[in-house]
Amino acid sequence: MNSKEAPKWKRFEALVAKVQSSFSPDAQVSLNEKVKGRHSGVMRELDIVVRRRVGQFQIFIVVDCKDYADPVDVKGVEEFIGLLQDVGANKGAMVAASGFTKAAKTRASDSGIDLYRLVDAERHDWQSYVSIPIVCDFRKLGSWRFRIRGSNKLLQELAPQDPNLIPLFDKHQDQVGTPLSLLWETWNRRKIPTNQGSYADISVSDTPVLVQASDGHFEQVEIMADVDVVQNLHFGQVPLTKIAGFRDEVSGTLVLPPTTEIITDWIDTIEVERSWLRIPSLEALAIKPIMILTALDHYPAHPFGEPSAGE
Numbered sequence: 001m002n003s004k005e006a007p008k009w010k011r012f013e014a015l016v017a018k019v020q021s022s023f024s025p026d027a028q029v030s031l032n033e034k035v036k037g038r039h040s041g042v043m044r045e046l047d048i049v050v051r052r053r054v055g056q057f058q059i060f061i062v063v064d065c066k067d068y069a070d071p072v073d074v075k076g077v078e079e080f081i082g083l084l085q086d087v088g089a090n091k092g093a094m095v096a097a098s099g100f101t102k103a104a105k106t107r108a109s110d111s112g113i114d115l116y117r118l119v120d121a122e123r124h125d126w127q128s129y130v131s132i133p134i135v136c137d138f139r140k141l142g143s144w145r146f147r148i149r150g151s152n153k154l155l156q157e158l159a160p161q162d163p164n165l166i167p168l169f170d171k172h173q174d175q176v177g178t179p180l181s182l183l184w185e186t187w188n189r190r191k192i193p194t195n196q197g198s199y200a201d202i203s204v205s206d207t208p209v210l211v212q213a214s215d216g217h218f219e220q221v222e223i224m225a226d227v228d229v230v231q232n233l234h235f236g237q238v239p240l241t242k243i244a245g246f247r248d249e250v251s252g253t254l255v256l257p258p259t260t261e262i263i264t265d266w267i268d269t270i271e272v273e274r275s276w277l278r279i280p281s282l283e284a285l286a287i288k289p290i291m292i293l294t295a296l297d298h299y300p301a302h303p304f305g306e307p308s309a310g311e
Contacts, residue, residue, distance in 0.1 A: 012067040022257040027052035037086035066096040074103040116246035131237040140297035142230035150221040184299035196231035236276035
């Protein structure tokens with residue numbers, strides 16, 4: 001009988017066993033093992049058995065699975081306690097698809113039994129919808145201005161022009177761009193600090209640049225930029241498309257294998273800026289984000305640098 005033909009509760013047990021195996025790959029995990037009761041004298045069928053040798057000791061753990069529509073009540077926990085005592089298990093845990101009642105949690109805690117709910121984002125009957133808090137930290141050039149130094153005659157010629165778009169040339173008189181395109185390139189190469197703030201005297205080129213005067217001759221100029229770097233913080237919950245573990249029903253914490261992989265859903269930066277909560281600082285959050293994703297705007301390498309904002 002394959003997994004699609006198996007009863008739903010059997011598939012639940014198999015899924016729990018698969019997740020349990022990821023917690024301790026060197027342990028032996030078996031399904032539906034039968035063990036003779038020490039007190040009852042009858043064979044008891046156990047949903048999941050975990051065995052592992054520690055030194056000279058053999059550890060025997062029983063995991064009971066309940067694929068119920070309603071939370072497991074205290075009676076279910078007490079029946080499991082009796083089962084553990086009968087088979088001589090060292091430890092017991094219960095995994096319920098719909099959780100446990102308050103009385104069941106109290107009884108289990110008093111008896112040292114762990115209570116879990118399956119957490120698995122894969123597509124199946126027990127798919128979990130898990131999201132994690134994330135902050136997207138967007139940084140970009142907010143505004144800028146250029147300061148051009150050269151001869152008075154040349155500066156008078158340049159005065160009517162848009163300073164963003166003045167054609168610039170190298171020592172071979174080949175055009176290398178404009179003040180704006182060179183500024184963008186300087187930002188893209190991370191030659192400008194990325195922390196929010198104002199920065200002055202940013203050189204837009206590591207090599208000399210020339211401007212062609214109206215009479216055709218080329219003259220070297222010095223171009224410096226003053227820039228404002230802005231930071232926009234956005235907070236949101238991102239769904240996980242891959243995660244597998246258990247949720248501790250008593251403490252509420254997520255229990256994951258020591259080596260695990262989680263995959264988030266796609267993060268659309270346009271949607272982030274449109275619908276996520278804008279926050280003034282990380283300290284303003286009541287919830288600590290699991291991830292902080294920093295994105296630095298990358299400006300297009302247009303040869304003539306068409307402006308989008310600035311001074």
